[in-house]
Amino acid sequence: QSVLTQPPSVSAAPGQKVTISCSGSSSNIGNNYVSWYQQLPGTAPKLLIYDNNKRPSGIPERFSGSKSGTSATLGITGLQTGDEADYYCGTWDSSLSAYVFGTGTKVTVL
Amino acid sequence: EVQLVESGGGLVQPGGSLRLSCAASGFTFSSYEMNWVRQAPGKGLEWVSYITSSANTIYYADSVKGRFTISRDNAKNSLYLQMNSLRAEDTAVYYCARDREPGTQDAFDIWGQGTMVTVSS
Numbered sequence: 287q288s289v290l291t292q293p294p295s296v297s298a299a300p301g302q303k304v305t306i307s308c309s310g311s312s313s314n315i316g317n318n319y320v321s322w323y324q325q326l327p328g329t330a331p332k333l334l335i336y337d338n339n340k341r342p343s344g345i346p347e348r349f350s351g352s353k354s355g356t357s358a359t360l361g362i363t364g365l366q367t368g369d370e371a372d373y374y375c376g377t378w379d380s381s382l383s384a385y386v387f388g389t390g391t392k393v394t395v396l
Numbered sequence: 397e398v399q400l401v402e403s404g405g406g407l408v409q410p411g412g413s414l415r416l417s418c419a420a421s422g423f424t425f426s427s428y429e430m431n432w433v434r435q436a437p438g439k440g441l442e443w444v445s446y447i448t449s450s451a452n453t454i455y456y457a458d459s460v461k462g463r464f465t466i467s468r469d470n471a472k473n474s475l476y477l478q479m480n481s482l483r484a485e486d487t488a489v490y491y492c493a494r495d496r497e498p499g500t501q502d503a504f505d506i507w508g509q510g511t512m513v514t515v516s517s
Contacts, residue, residue, distance in 0.1 A: 288440065321496075321503035323441070330510055331433075331441060336496055336503035374441050378501045383455050385431065385443040385501065 289314060290375055290388035297394040302365050306391045308358040308375035314386055318378045320358040322351055323387075325372045334373075335360065367395050398422035398506055400492050405511030412482050412515070418475040418492030418508055426470035429495040431504060432477050434488035434513075444490070445477065449498060460486075482515045489513075 291309045298304045308320065322335040333342050335351035338358065350361045358375055375388035404416040418430070432444040445466040446455045454466055465478040475492050489512050493504035 319500075319502040323504075325441075330491055330507040331493075331504075332507070333496070333503055333505045336505070342496075342505060372440075376441075376443075376503070382458075384457055385446065387433075387441040387443060390440040 288389045289379060289382070289386050290377070292373075292375060292388040292391045294389070295392045295394065297396055298365050299396045300365055300367065303361065303363045304365060304393060305362075306360045306373055306375075306393070308360070308388045310356050310358075310377065310386075312356060313381035314356075314377045314379040315353065315358055316356040317380060320351065320353050320375055320377045322349075322358075322360045323374045323376060324369075325374065327371070331374065362393070365393075365395055369393055370395050400494065400506055400508035402490065402492055402508040402511040405490065405513045407514045407516065408482055409517050410483060410515055413478070413480045414482065414513060416477040416479065416490055416492075416511060416513070418477075420473045420475065420494075423494075423506075425468075425473040427498055429498060429501070430468065430475045431493045431495065432466060432475075433491045433493050433504070433507075434486075435491070435510075436485070436488040439488075442488070446495075446501070447475070479513070482513075484515050487513060487515045 319337045323331040325331045338353040339351045463481045467476045489510040491510045494506040496503040496505040
């Protein structure tokens with residue numbers, strides 16, 4: 287029962303681009319920064335994007351983030367087999383006084 | 397090396413209790429807000445609880461409010477989660493995670509490897 291909605295899965299061939307949407311509301315995405323996390327199989331999540339569009343040190347430029355209104359988007363260009371993972375958006379929800387994650391999206395490289 | 401290491405997970409009966417610990421190293425633990433996040437088998441991430449650096453502000457997810465208690469010992473560089481009245485739906489891998497920047501509540505930049513909690517008779 288997450289308050290942030292993501293598509294269950296996206297896929298593309300190696301080298302192509304995928305985008306993952308994250309839809310929320312004014313109490314979360316609309317008024318707070320969005321972050322994105324990558325979770326490779328069997329590992330802990332890893333921060334990919336913070337403050338809507340900033341990359342931590344060591345994260346390739348192939349990963350990008352954007353936000354518009356109550357939605358956010360993660361883009362991955364030059365898709366690689368190593369990008370196969372689950373991706374989650376996250377943000378603070380001011381009404382709930384809680385951090386909320388998206389439903390998660392599985393990326394498959396065809 | 398900046399690191400978080402969880403411990404204390406295991407098998408517990410419904411209604412039982414468990415205390416998780418998270419040992420921090422490689423950074424000034426007392427300066428950072430901390431969180432617990434869990435992930436049920438085959439499911440997505442669920443935020444559980446948050447505590448400020450001085451422990452003067454604490455938040456809980458509705459699903460654990462009244463049953464779980466987050467705490468910290470800055471002298472021991474440690475974060476804790478006391479879990480009481482455990483239910484089958486609390487079965488999950490529990491991660492501790494650091495807030496990226498003090499006072500921002502915007503992202504978790506350091507995660508532990510997780511500790512598994514199984515609630516079953």
